[in-house]
Amino acid sequence: MSQVVKKQRRRRYLTPGQKLVFVIALFVVFGLCSTVFLDLSSMEEAYEPPEDASGWPDAVTAYLLADEGSLVAPFYNEGLAVEGEYGRGTEIQLESWEPFVAENGQEYYHAFVDGQMGYVLCSNVTDDQSALLPEAQLYVRSTVYMMQDATDIAVGPLAQQGTLLRVVGYDYFKKDGSVNMYHVMMGEEFGWIKSEYVVQDYGESMTHWDEKNTYIGKHVFRGDGYGGGDAGGLDYWPHEKGDFADEGNVMPQDVYAMYIPVAQLVPDKIPEYLELAQGTCCNAFVVTIAESGALAYDSPIYKEYGLLDSCYSNGPVEQCQEAVKMLKDAGYYVIGRLTTFQDMELANAKPEWSITNRSGQPQEIGGMYWPSPFCRDVWELKAGFACEAVDLLGLNEIQFDYVRFPDYLENYEKDGTVVLQNENNESKAQAIQRFLTYAADLIHAHGAYVGADVFGETANFYVAAYGQYWPAISDVVDVISGMPYPDHFGTFYDNGQQLSYRTPYKVLSNWASKAYDRQTECASPAVVRTWIQTWDDANYEYDAAAIQRQILALYDKSVPGGFMVWHGLGSTVVAEKLPDVFKYDYRALYDQAQAQGVKLSEFMKISTDDTQKKK
Numbered sequence: 066m067s068q069v070v071k072k073q074r075r076r077r078y079l080t081p082g083q084k085l086v087f088v089i090a091l092f093v094v095f096g097l098c099s100t101v102f103l104d105l106s107s108m109e110e111a112y113e114p115p116e117d118a119s120g121w122p123d124a125v126t127a128y129l130l131a132d133e134g135s136l137v138a139p140f141y142n143e144g145l146a147v148e149g150e151y152g153r154g155t156e157i158q159l160e161s162w163e164p165f166v167a168e169n170g171q172e173y174y175h176a177f178v179d180g181q182m183g184y185v186l187c188s189n190v191t192d193d194q195s196a197l198l199p200e201a202q203l204y205v206r207s208t209v210y211m212m213q214d215a216t217d218i219a220v221g222p223l224a225q226q227g228t229l230l231r232v233v234g235y236d237y238f239k240k241d242g243s244v245n246m247y248h249v250m251m252g253e254e255f256g257w258i259k260s261e262y263v264v265q266d267y268g269e270s271m272t273h274w275d276e277k278n279t280y281i282g283k284h285v286f287r288g289d290g291y292g293g294g295d296a297g298g299l300d301y302w303p304h305e306k307g308d309f310a311d312e313g314n315v316m317p318q319d320v321y322a323m324y325i326p327v328a329q330l331v332p333d334k335i336p337e338y339l340e341l342a343q344g345t346c347c348n349a350f351v352v353t354i355a356e357s358g359a360l361a362y363d364s365p366i367y368k369e370y371g372l373l374d375s376c377y378s379n380g381p382v383e384q385c386q387e388a389v390k391m392l393k394d395a396g397y398y399v400i401g402r403l404t405t406f407q408d409m410e411l412a413n414a415k416p417e418w419s420i421t422n423r424s425g426q427p428q429e430i431g432g433m434y435w436p437s438p439f440c441r442d443v444w445e446l447k448a449g450f451a452c453e454a455v456d457l458l459g460l461n462e463i464q465f466d467y468v469r470f471p472d473y474l475e476n477y478e479k480d481g482t483v484v485l486q487n488e489n490n491e492s493k494a495q496a497i498q499r500f501l502t503y504a505a506d507l508i509h510a511h512g513a514y515v516g517a518d519v520f521g522e523t524a525n526f527y528v529a530a531y532g533q534y535w536p537a538i539s540d541v542v543d544v545i546s547g548m549p550y551p552d553h554f555g556t557f558y559d560n561g562q563q564l565s566y567r568t569p570y571k572v573l574s575n576w577a578s579k580a581y582d583r584q585t586e587c588a589s590p591a592v593v594r595t596w597i598q599t600w601d602d603a604n605y606e607y608d609a610a611a612i613q614r615q616i617l618a619l620y621d622k623s624v625p626g627g628f629m630v631w632h633g634l635g636s637t638v639v640a641e642k643l644p645d646v647f648k649y650d651y652r653a654l655y656d657q658a659q660a661q662g663v664k665l666s667e668f669m670k671i672s673t674d675d676t677q678k679k680k
């Protein structure tokens with residue numbers, strides 16, 4: 066112990082005048098202290114110190130560094146045992162830059178983070194934010210369009226798998242220590258790319274791919290039999306799914322949804338739907354926010370593009386906000402449906418964005434006009450509108466319908482009579498998958514889930530002519546929704562017998578088996594949530610029992626996830642059928658049936674016989 070040297074001081078005495086001033090000052094100070102004490106006493110119950118306040122008077126701000134090959138750094142308790150870990154880039158408070166030296170010579174800083182006191186290794190701490198990102202170059206592992214800006218909708222250059230990227234910067238670190246988006250340079254072009262699409266090793270980036278950029282595996286053998294694209298040219302890496310439970314947006318395990326058309330998404334119509342759903346297992350509504358040029362509200366982004374006057378609008382945004390709020394206040398999960406690449410008004414307003422004839426006029430195909438899925442301007446408008454709707458209306462999920470090319474387009478292509486705006490020399494399937502990747506990334510950043518509707522045919526193993534391929538879509542989105550309406554199908558067979566609208570259970574059973582197989586081919590499969598037919602067809606009545614048999618077929622073939630009942634005029638049109646259809650929590654019963662090793666229909670003792678007398 067160092068010796069303490071005491072210095073002698075000369076005593077000083079106060080004069081009588083100084084004594085008087087001192088006494089008065091004491092009374093003043095005492096009065097002020099009493100007032101402050103009383104004020105603090107009265108506030109004592111209301112005042113709560115901030116949880117993250119370290120209380121250190123000279124605390125300094127620093128950032129966590131990760132060890133090489135890791136994205137996290139350990140956090141130690143007072144006994145220097147590992148208490149947990151935090152991602153690199155996490156902002157922490159240090160008591161000081163004076164290290165604590167343990168008995169083994171290891172140096173630690175006394176730290177405060179997330180309301181916890183503890184220690185971090187000195188080697189895991191820096192005050193230089195530029196030191197947090199050691200990676201100088203990366204390689205693209207998933208072919209994807211980069212963004213021009215980290216917070217905008219503008220599509221940037223296409224980055225092919227295996228391409229070298231020079232790291233310029235980043236936007237922010239996520240809790241797990243990974244970067245959200247890198248700012249990179251590809252050749253002479255700049256862009257932003259999500260961290261899940263890049264790796265640090267070239268060999269890893271080319272896993273599953275050969276020197277011709279063809280995916281190695283079962284997909285490559287499926288070829289391009291119908292003009293929609295080669296399955297081997299698509300991406301099958303796992304994609305990050307949305308998870309917004311911490312933000313209060315919880316997707317039900319199984320969604321049981323009714324449908325509301327765009328024209329009925331107004332406050333005075335909502336009570337009818339709420340009354341219809343009351344007392345049933347219905348837990349969601351699909352509301353159309355855009356239907357081929359008909360918008361649910363006066364869209365700011367459509368106005369910005371100069372397109373609002375060419376569309377029909379349901380009314381001011383406040384009206385739509387009130388309607389959605391009524392559904393959400395009643396406890397329902399709300400899905401916003403929009404038609405994507407089937408939009409007559411947009412095609413007419415922007416022929417340069419559309420599938421046209423050789424004269425540059427929109428080409429009518431199947432009675433419709435189509436903006437081109439190859440056109441990046443269409444991508445930006447549709448995805449931008451979806452993000453806008455999430456922000457303005459508070460939607461839980463966006464559902465892209467008509468996310469495909471027109472069927473029978475190949476006939477026009479063979480004749481050479483159409484212009485597709487394919488400036489990037491992509492296949493149809495590549496354009497669809499890449500659009501959904503782009504859109505999902507944007508919408509996830511706004512806190513909503515993303516779904517895609519696909520033709521029932523897509524459950525087959527080939528790439529459909531209109532560019533839909535189940536594994537490529539299911540890997541990218543959060544929800545994939547097949548439309549296996551029995552009256553649409555001539556492609557499904559049972560023991561050599563062609564199935565039809567008169568066999569709803571058999572059609573859905575056959576379809577669900579194929580969908581199940583496609584799901585096993587996905588690295589990151591989406592939830593399967595299926596559209597169900599509710600309208601009568603020819604001599605077959607789709608009563609509540611026939612509708613329910615479609616649902617049972619899904620669960621009998623182990624394709625849960627829920628269902629949505631479709632009628633183009635809305636669920637109130639088939640209201641008398643729906644109470645019986647929405648009578649059960651099918652997922653809860655399915656789990657019980659699984660535990661007993663039986664099919665749901667057997668467990669519920671409900672017949673799956675499609676035989677029905679003619680009306």
